[in-house]
Amino acid sequence: MGKVLAVTGNQAIAEAMRQINPDVCAAYPITPSTEVMQRFASFVANGKVDTELVTVESEHSAMSACIGASAAGGRVMTATSSQGLALMWEMLHIASGMRLPVVMTLVNRALSAPINIHGDHSDGMGARDCGWIQLWSENAQEAYDNLIQAIRIAEHDDVRLPAMVCLDGFIISHSIESMTFLPDEVVRDFIGEFRPKHPLLDVNNPVTYGPLVLPDYFMEFKRQQHEAMLKAKDVVLQVAEEFEKVSGRSYGLFEAYRLDDAELAIVVLNSAAGTCKDVVDEYRDRGVKVGLLKPRLFRPFPYKEVAEALSGAKVIGVLDRAESFGGFGPMYMEIASAMMSNGTNPVMIDKIYGLGGRDFMPEHAAQLIDELKEILDTGKVKLYKDYLGVRE
Amino acid sequence: MKGWRELEIGAVTEAGSADEYNTGSWRAFRPRWIEENCIQCLFCWIYCPDSAITVKDGKRGEFDYKHCKGCGICAVECPGKKGKKAIVMEEEGK
Numbered sequence A: 001m002g003k004v005l006a007v008t009g010n011q012a013i014a015e016a017m018r019q020i021n022p023d024v025c026a027a028y029p030i031t032p033s034t035e036v037m038q039r040f041a042s043f044v045a046n047g048k049v050d051t052e053l054v055t056v057e058s059e060h061s062a063m064s065a066c067i068g069a070s071a072a073g074g075r076v077m078t079a080t081s082s083q084g085l086a087l088m089w090e091m092l093h094i095a096s097g098m099r100l101p102v103v104m105t106l107v108n109r110a111l112s113a114p115i116n117i118h119g120d121h122s123d124g125m126g127a128r129d130c131g132w133i134q135l136w137s138e139n140a141q142e143a144y145d146n147l148i149q150a151i152r153i154a155e156h157d158d159v160r161l162p163a164m165v166c167l168d169g170f171i172i173s174h175s176i177e178s179m180t181f182l183p184d185e186v187v188r189d190f191i192g193e194f195r196p197k198h199p200l201l202d203v204n205n206p207v208t209y210g211p212l213v214l215p216d217y218f219m220e221f222k223r224q225q226h227e228a229m230l231k232a233k234d235v236v237l238q239v240a241e242e243f244e245k246v247s248g249r250s251y252g253l254f255e256a257y258r259l260d261d262a263e264l265a266i267v268v269l270n271s272a273a274g275t276c277k278d279v280v281d282e283y284r285d286r287g288v289k290v291g292l293l294k295p296r297l298f299r300p301f302p303y304k305e306v307a308e309a310l311s312g313a314k315v316i317g318v319l320d321r322a323e324s325f326g327g328f329g330p331m332y333m334e335i336a337s338a339m340m341s342n343g344t345n346p347v348m349i350d351k352i353y354g355l356g357g358r359d360f361m362p363e364h365a366a367q368l369i370d371e372l373k374e375i376l377d378t379g380k381v382k383l384y385k386d387y388l389g390v391r392e
Numbered sequence B: 001m002k003g004w005r006e007l008e009i010g011a012v013t014e015a016g017s018a019d020e021y022n023t024g025s026w027r028a029f030r031p032r033w034i035e036e037n038c039i040q041c042l043f044c045w046i047y048c049p050d051s052a053i054t055v056k057d058g059k060r061g062e063f064d065y066k067h068c069k070g071c072g073i074c075a076v077e078c079p080g081k082k083g084k085k086a087i088v089m090e091e092e093g094k
């Protein structure tokens, strides 16, 4: 068994990185992910890891250096937040298009303007279509476990895609909670050696990365990326199964909480799921059939499995901690797609909550469940998309 | 043409394959080398943004017109001999 320690989410991530011991790490500090790299830099300075730490002048350069190092044949990691991810955006597509399994921690934070350093999901959701695998984490334990599994998922021969592990800025990154670490050698054995596919440092077998590909072949390469994403779903489950053997902790594509006989369902990512689960328990005690689904894998999105898990629900309330101005929130769109392609047609409402770190309190979850219940009883929906916890 | 299942992932291809493409066809102006004015300083070779100046045994040879884009940088940089340029640009097709 590993050690149980009280740590911040960032500390958990830095510890996972120490245990993973990547070949190269290029990063630029940004709140709230700064502590990850600050702690990791001290591991480098103190000789606790063999990593080449590249201190760059921006996140665009950080991701560029990660791409170069990964193409060279190294196991590569980084961490960022918010504007940092936004600045990487161009390079995110290049990492995935070149099929380089870079693994990044994204400590979720709102995007400016107005400037705000607190947690919401607009950064990660903004990178939804960049071709990166996305694993989301409720707490420090999940973030740590996800990061270790992400290495195996990203580097799997059927996948070879970059992956990001998301956790809520401040709420998780800076709060101290107790969690269980795996022993160093268990992590080392679990992730194994990285086997690069076409390392540029293999000078006897020179290759070109990043050639010009015109309309005659471009779509074929995009189709390959889609295929890799489809396969990633199975790989996520395989890796989770192996992870359970070494850790005793079990992971799926999502967490279904008291969902089996639920008429009302909440869908929510990350830390707010913890708050919602408590409130679900209270309502269950009062006989309300309510359950919760917390997606873990957001890209690729497991449409079929999610739809099956939600197929008994008559009214679904989706919580989105990111806005798509003038549209439904990103999570709502996924759940709507899942239900539609499964042929089920529940009533679904979308609530935008927690932007810029606005506290999500138990009463907000209660307010949502009350509204879902009212829809179930009356069949009437006031607004399909609305805000939760905003002052009028 | 190959289907998506047959292609190497990530568009990783053999090294140096750009050599096979005739990108010189983009040229609107064509550099001409006047050998008697050339002092073999190799500035043209250093400045050429492509690799369209061929060099053998430390001496420049003909332009590689398959890849020269006709940008004219070599002609600007060429010091030539006694004020006479060793590279001049001429309109293509004239």
Ligand code: SF4
Pocket: B031, B047, B048, B049, B050, B051, B052, B053, B063, B067, B068, B069, B070, B071, B072, B073, B074, B075
């Ligand atoms: S014209 Fe431009 S591309 Fe052609 S040889 Fe001169 S410098 Fe190179």
Ligand code: SF4
Pocket: B033, B037, B038, B039, B040, B041, B042, B043, B044, B045, B060, B074, B077, B078, B079, B080, B081, B086, B087
């Ligand atoms: S720059 Fe002019 S003088 Fe120098 S090597 Fe080239 S052609 Fe000759």
